[in-house]
Amino acid sequence: MMSEIQQRYQAVCERITQAALQAGRPPAQVQLLAVSKTFAAEQVREVAALGQRDFGENYVQEGVDKIAALKDVQGLVWHCIGPLQSNKTRPVAEHFDWVHSVDRLKISQRLSEQRPADLPPLNICLQVNIDGGPTKAGVSPREALALAQAVSALPRLVLRGLMTIPDPLESFDAQVAVHLQAKRLFDELHAALALPQFDTLSMGMSADLEAAVQAGSTMVRVGTAVFGVR
Numbered sequence: 756m757m758s759e760i761q762q763r764y765q766a767v768c769e770r771i772t773q774a775a776l777q778a779g780r781p782p783a784q785v786q787l788l789a790v791s792k793t794f795a796a797e798q799v800r801e802v803a804a805l806g807q808r809d810f811g812e813n814y815v816q817e818g819v820d821k822i823a824a825l826k827d828v829q830g831l832v833w834h835c836i837g838p839l840q841s842n843k844t845r846p847v848a849e850h851f852d853w854v855h856s857v858d859r860l861k862i863s864q865r866l867s868e869q870r871p872a873d874l875p876p877l878n879i880c881l882q883v884n885i886d887g888g889p890t891k892a893g894v895s896p897r898e899a900l901a902l903a904q905a906v907s908a909l910p911r912l913v914l915r916g917l918m919t920i921p922d923p924l925e926s927f928d929a930q931v932a933v934h935l936q937a938k939r940l941f942d943e944l945h946a947a948l949a950l951p952q953f954d955t956l957s958m959g960m961s962a963d964l965e966a967a968v969q970a971g972s973t974m975v976r977v978g979t980a981v982f983g984v985r
């Protein structure tokens with residue numbers, strides 16, 4: 756019999772496949788990032804046993820502890836997706852593979868300086884405030900290109916793309932519309948930067964992954980629908 760987590764995981768994989776087909780996109784273009792914040796290492800292990808490799812964490816210490824607890828599982832890829840303060844960059848640079856929440860130069864400079872020489876460059880997505888007010892996290896769309904150029908020049912980072920967290924919207928069409936704004940910005944930056952590794956548009960969560968895939972997401976970050984209610 757399938758466990759609950761196994762059923763939920765397969766249902767999410769199926770949602771992603773269906774959304775991609777609906778959008779006329781190859782399902783392999785959309786990666787699942789399983790967001791394991793607040794769940795125990797043993798639950799991550801259960802999802803990893805189903806073949807999942809990419810996991811997202813919001814809180815630095817919780818993430819570092821889970822990474823250590825799961826060292827024996829081969830090939831896991833750890834993504835830091837939560838807000839990052841400059842005094843917390845070192846453990847992130849030392850333990851994670853990706854950071855999705857970079858929204859200012861100072862943070863990226865510290866991550867580059869602190870990335871250990873024996874590890875590959877740290878993968879970076881810039882968090883863009885695609886819909887929000889002045890107090891919301893993320894670089895403004897109009898400042899995104901300048902930040903992207905500065906980040907892409909840092910030696911120990913590789914700029915992979917953009918990440919967005921739009922405010923929740925009820926209707927599918929409204930969700931698609933805001934995700935399309937992010938897709939347009941991504942395409943503009945992709946053309947302007949001409950970086951071969953700028954290939955990731957991290958958007959869509961449990962409630963809006965179909966709309967995000969419709970708009971061009973390449974990585975959906977799904978917590979609740981995989982692990983259950985936090």
Ligand SMILES: *Cc1c(COP(=O)(O)O)cnc(C)c1O
Binds near residue numbers: 836
């Ligand atoms: C928690 C979180 C998610 C996952 O949200 P769900 O609604 O549980 O799928 C995705 N992205 C970020 C940045 C998060 O903090």
